[in-house]
Amino acid sequence: MLSDQVQEKINRELKKYPADQKQSAVMSALRFVQEEKGWISSDDMCDVAAYLGMPQMAVYEVATFYHMYNLKPMGKHTLTICTNLSCTLCGALDTVKYIESKLGIGIGEVTPDGKFGLREAECMGACIDAPLLAVSNNRLCGRMTPEKIDQLLAELDKS
Amino acid sequence: MINVEIDGKHVEIEAGRSVIEAAQRAGIYIPHFCYHKKLSIAASCRMCLVQVEKVPKPVPACATTVSEGMKVFTASEMAVKAQQGVMEFLLVNHPLDCPVCDQGGECQLQDIAVGYGTGASRYREEKRVVLHKNIGPLVSTEEMSRCINCTRCVRFCQEIAGQMEMGQAFRGEHAEIMSFVGKTVDSELSGNIIDLCPVGALTSRPFRYSARSWELSQRKSVSPHDGLGTNLSVHTKDNRVMRVLPVENEDINECWLSDKERFSYEGLNSAERLTKPMIKQEGKWNEVEWPVALEYVANAVSQVANCAGNSEVGALATPHSTLEELYLLQKLARGLGSNNVDFRLRQSDFSADGKQAGAPWLGMAVADLSKADRLLIAGSFLRKDHPLLAQRIRQAARKGAQVNIVHSVDDDLLMKVANKAVVAPDAMANMLAQILKALAAEKKMAADVSLKEIEAGSTAVAIARSLAGGERVAVLLGNFAQQHPQAAQLQLLAQNIAALCGGKSGFLGEAANSVGGYLANAAPGAGGMNAAAMLAAPRKAYILLHAEPELDCANSQQALSAMYAADLVVALSAYKHHAVDYANVLLPVAPFTETSGTFVSTEGRVQSFKGAVKPLGEARPAWKVLRVLGNLLNVAGFDYDSSEAVRDEALGGKDVLSCLNNTLQGEAIRITPASTGGLQRVAEVPIYSADAIARRAPALQKTRDAATPVAAMHAAELKKIGVSPGEKVKVSQGENTVLMVAAADSGLPAGVARVAAGHAVTAGLGAMFGNVTVERA
Secondary structure (H helix, E strand, C coil), rough: CCCCHHHHHHHHHHHHCCCEEEEHHHHHHHHHHHHHHHCCCHHHHHHHHHHHCCCHHHHHHHHHHHHCCCCCCCHHHHHHHHCCHHHHCCHHHHHHHHHHHHCCCCCEECCCCCCEEEEEECCCCCCCCCCCCCCCCCCCCCCCCCCHHHHHHHEEEEE | CEEEEEEEEEEECCCCCHHHHHHHHHHCCCCCCCCCCCCCCCCCCCEEEEECCCCCCECCCCCCCCCCEEEEECCHHHHHHHHHHHHHHHHHHCCHHHHCCCCCCCCHHHHHHHHHCCCCCCCCCCCCCCCCCCCCEEEEEHHHHHHCCHHHHHHHHHHHHCCCCCEEEEHHHEEEEECCCCCCCCCCCCCCCCCCCCCCCCEEEECCCCCCCCCEEEEECCCCCCCCCCEEEEEEECEEEEEEEEECCCCEECCCCCCHHHHHHHHHHCCCCCCCCEEEECEEEECCCHHHHHHHHHHHHHHHHHCCCHHHHHEEEECCHHHHHHHHHHHHHHHHCCEECCCCCCCCCCCCCCCCCECCCCCCHHHHHHHCCCEEEEEHHHHHCCCHHHHHHHHHHCCCCCEEEEECCCCCCCCCCCCCCCHHHHHHHHHHHHHHHHHHHHHCCCCCCHHHCCCCHHHHHHHHHHHHHHCCCEEEEHHHHCCCCCCCHHHHHCCCCCCHHEEEEEEEECCCCHHHHHHHCCCCCCCCCCCCHHCCCCCCCCECCCCCCCHHHCHHHHHHHHHCCCCCCEEEECCCCHHHHCCCCCEECCCCCHCEEEECCCCCCEEEEECCCCCCCCCCCCCHHHHHHHCCCCCCCCCCCCCHHHHHHHHHHCCCHHHECEEECCCCCCCCCCCCCCCCECCCCCCCCHHHHHHHHHHCCCCHHHHHEEEECHHHHHCCCCCCCCCCCEEEEEEEEEEEEEEECCCCCCCEEECCCCCCCCCCCCCCEEEEEEECC
16 A cells, blocks of 8 residues: 555646546656655555556556666665766776775665665766766765765765 | 559558558568557567658658658668668577477568578677566466567557556666566467567467477367357367467457467367267266167167157257257257257246247347447456457447446456446346436437336436447347346347447357357247256256256256256267266267367358367267267158258258347336345356366466356445455355355445356356355355
8 A cells, every 4th residue: 555645745746647647647656655665566566556547567667667766675875876988987887896895785786784775877967977876866976986985975874 | 542652563542551551552561570450550670661762761661651652662772771780680689599489480580580681690799588477377478588579469468458468667678578577467368469479489388399380280160169250270280289370350350369269279188088989887887889879879869758758858059069060959859859959058038939030149240349339238248258359349449439338247348438337137127228218318209118117327327328329339238148037128128229229239149159059940949948948847868969067057056956867868078077977878079170060150150160180089070970860760851961961951041141130029128126135146157167178278277267266245245244355155046055265346236246157166056147145154
């Protein structure tokens, strides 16, 4: 079952679309679930499908198409590193390596304490600040150097 | 009309058509994978790229509409280069495993790679691997790495089967065709995705690795299951049916097959097949030679007829028997002086007999269903009883036809339903009467006097409005309505409703020969006993043709006790079934693939077919067995030398269409009050239990549709008896009791228990209609 809060948020979203096209709200609905739980399980997808009156498979297609949806628990803070061309030319692979050694996990993994998850992503559209890193899909950090990473991790560790 | 030129050939075609259709009309083949004439356009495979004059780059022929004066080149340098490039890309991730691939030899990818690809690949890197998933017992996804992501299967499930059970998950290089996590594909049409798959990614699970396509002989045949008369291609090897594929017939099955028609062939090779005539002597079954068995039957039958009276002999056949078999069976019974012969085993109301103006049928051509703009379907488990007719109606609904339903269950038809009235079985006639009355009001005509007391509710009015607004109205009665204890009244009401809106009414034929049985005169007629009467007042001798009484008859326990009480039961059957307990003689007869015969479909189409393989063991075509029995019993006119001769005599040179008529004469609308309470049984015949062959097809029996029947009731009804879903319950009907598992179904009306028939679990019960009691076990 979707929580009352999530249902309320989806209802607000549904007002933007015609009544017979409820499935237009699927991306927002999945985002609300992820904001609440940190990831989207297949049970959650079934709930979203039932709530919006759409096939489960159609929800699954959307959830697997976009990288920003976590299909498994990805820690309290998910660090997403761009490894596309611009970022890689500016040292993204070193950033990945540094964070991996710092956290002791690889791409797609979560620290044992469940605090940090690490994943790579396609271009985030802000190459001027390469190499880029996003925290939990909503905070973009640019020009990542080892010092800035240390700072960021220390800050997140406290929160 | 628009004029286009393709490779120098001039074509005239309607506006809005695509280049690929224009090319087809000109007889020019454009290679393609994702394009399919029955599905929406995806333009995802890019194989159909062609050059169009004044367009700077190649365009996909499937997604480009024709325009006046368009010049298309399918084999120009630009087109060929594009096709070769696409082919190379498609093969980048495609494994080179043709020698072990089931699709090998009938693979579009193979053919097009040879025709339009280059000889070798430049790709040296690793190919991607897609893991297999379990999507059910019918379709294998064991080698999903072969998939080229054309999405034909996805579009089929969405558009034709009506439910998006498959989809394309992930993206880019990681895109995978799959069903939702851990879900199986449960559509009753799922097997068609095997045919649609242009590569070997989706293959038939039962057929897997059992033969190569070029080793198979193909024989045309006709489906023995529902009344549609689907055209089949039976593929055989070493005198064994290996698989069944559709034969395209736009007027009947289009290019589809239901899973029952596709996979029930497994039942033909069942270990339960009867391969030698058997006689029971002193309680023990002995295998005997044919002459001994036939001599025994002739003596025993004539002894009953002579000593106990002719009318003590009853003949029961399933409507899945061929026209020839039904004709000879009735001729034999009548030759013995008995009019007790019937093929309508699940029917319970025979009051229409003698009042029918002709054989009851669909009332229109199957193809007309696609053109109907308003439909009323009463008493039909449409998707399960008539999977392909349901598909046709689904397409009509997609094009805007309004579908109205009157039924006792609220199963999802996977199509847009305009109005539905879900009522208990005994309220069904009343609901149709309400619709009739509302329709008369809508049309400003006087309603029948018998409808004076009827007051049309809001649903009835909505349905009447919908029907009144139509130009091509079809009123259809399903299996449930035909088996209903008030079937004649339902027929009359449907007839009146259709007449009021200038439409047609008809029956969705339950079985392959539901119409043919009437043409073969296999109904009792005056002075004879119908199927129900023969079992209610047990006869001394029964001749069973393909019938398994406890599963095929309207009242299973009554049928079974009549069999046990009889002095003589002769079972002509392809299988060893329950008859081993009560029969005296078992005669092995051939199923449809091993005999020639004829089915007359629900639209009155007479379709004859030849045997695809030789009969198994010592089984013989039933028409030959009946012919010899006729000779042994000295019945005149049994000297046929071919099944065609039997058919020609049965049809008597008549125009079949002129013999079909749904009009009831001399029957008045009688409104009976609804029942006084109690729990009414709603019995569907599960899709894979409906006939002897499907019952014995292992793969079909593993599907969800073949799950053990449960006793379903509305949650409120369950609460009343203090049972929660999943608990064991005792379902009783009169003295008969069976144990079942309770289930809640919010779509059921109050006062109704849904307890399937035709299944071993519920064979211990009585009539398909009537009251049952359900209590905690």
